[in-house]
Amino acid sequence: xxxxxxMEGPVTLSEEAFLTINCTYTAxxxxxxxxYVQYPGEGLQLLLKATKADDKGSNKxxxxxxxxxxxxxxxxxxxxxxxDSAVYFCALSDLSDNYGQNFVFGPxxxxxxxx
Amino acid sequence: DVKVTQxxxxxxxxxGEKVFLECVQDMDHENMFWYRQDPGLGLRLxxxxxxxxxxxxxxxxxxxxVSREKKxxxxxxxxxxxxxxxxxxxxxSSLSGLAGVGKYFGPxxxxxxx
Numbered sequence: 001x002x003x004x005x006x007m008e009g010p011v012t013l014s015e016e017a018f019l020t021i022n023c024t025y026t027a028x029x030x031x032x033x034x035x036y037v038q039y040p041g042e043g044l045q046l047l048l049k050a051t052k053a054d055d056k057g058s059n060k061x062x063x064x065x066x067x068x069x070x071x072x073x074x075x076x077x078x079x080x081x082x083x084d085s086a087v088y089f090c091a092l093s094d095l096s097d098n099y100g101q102n103f104v105f106g107p108x109x110x111x112x113x114x115x
Numbered sequence: 116d117v118k119v120t121q122x123x124x125x126x127x128x129x130x131g132e133k134v135f136l137e138c139v140q141d142m143d144h145e146n147m148f149w150y151r152q153d154p155g156l157g158l159r160l161x162x163x164x165x166x167x168x169x170x171x172x173x174x175x176x177x178x179x180x181v182s183r184e185k186k187x188x189x190x191x192x193x194x195x196x197x198x199x200x201x202x203x204x205x206x207x208s209s210l211s212g213l214a215g216v217g218k219y220f221g222p223x224x225x226x227x228x229x
Contacts, residue, residue: 034217043119043205043220044158089158093217099146099165100209100218101173105158 002027004090004106012112013080021075021109023064023090031092033057033066033073038087038108047075047088080113087111118142119221121206127227134193136224138206145211147189148173148218149181151202158205164189165211196228 007022025031032051036044048057053068062077073090090106097103122137140147148163150173160173162181170181178200182190189208193200203225207218 032217036220041223041225043121043223044207044218046217046219049217099163099171099211100148100207101160101163101171103160103218107157 002031002092002094002102002104004092004104006088006090006106006109009087009108010110010112012114015082015113015115016079017113019075019077019080019084019111021088021090021111023073023075023106025071025073025090025092025104027071027092027094029094029096030068031094033064034091034093035062035064035073035075036089036091036105038089040086044089080111082113082115085111085113119206119208119219121204121221121224123224124222125225125227127229128193128196129229130197132193132196132228134196134226134228136191136193136204136206136226138189138191138208138221139187140189140206140208140219141187142208142219143186144208144219145186146209147183148207148209149179149189149191150205150207151175152205152223153202161191196226198228200226201228202226 034049035047048059050057050066056065087108149161164183180192206221209218
């Protein structure tokens with residue numbers, strides 16, 4: 001079945017540091033890939049997505065590129081802020097997922113940004 | 116913007132009580148979902164619905180039921196709450212047939228059963 005693996009957290013960075021959160025996936029088809037962010041006490045928000053190989057999703061300074069050859073979708077940001085402190089989830093969905101019932105989430109990576 | 120709202124942010128109930136969690140979405144999405152989120156266990160799908168009055172079990176349906184009488188509203192019911200149902204409950208919605216669209220989540224309800 002499909003699966004998503006994320007780097008272990010927590011990740012602690014100083015403000016303005018470069019961020020990378022690794023995500024790799026296993027899928028039988030050609031999945032769409034997503035990053036979600038969860039701020040403390042909140043639900044998940046869709047941060048960015050990519051639907052085919054070499055697509056780059058971007059939002060709020062975050063970027064991730066769909067790499068089919070390495071089955072990866074790493075999240076990056078050039079300069080993090082304290083307000084980026086949250087838990088980040090990588091996720092995938094494929095075309096067999098008619099209703100979204102097989103949406104697969106990674107375990108989440110907690111990011112703490114210190115001033 | 117898609118809006119998914121949940122009836123309560125925080126809820127405290129006693130063991131054995133019947134608990135209703137309500138979710139409403141305003142974007143005419145066909146699919147709606149209930150997840151629970153627990154530390155170390157991630158997000159687990161309880162139930163989903165792909166149309167009015169249609170429901171399907173997810174990975175952990177035991178102890179829960181759902182109701183979808185209107186397209187925009189999806190309710191999660193704990194028939195007899197137990198302490199192991201203390202958790203964060205997240206509702207989500209999505210369009211059908213478009214794997215690339217993604218899901219939209221509500222703010223969550225943190226339920227404590229004492």
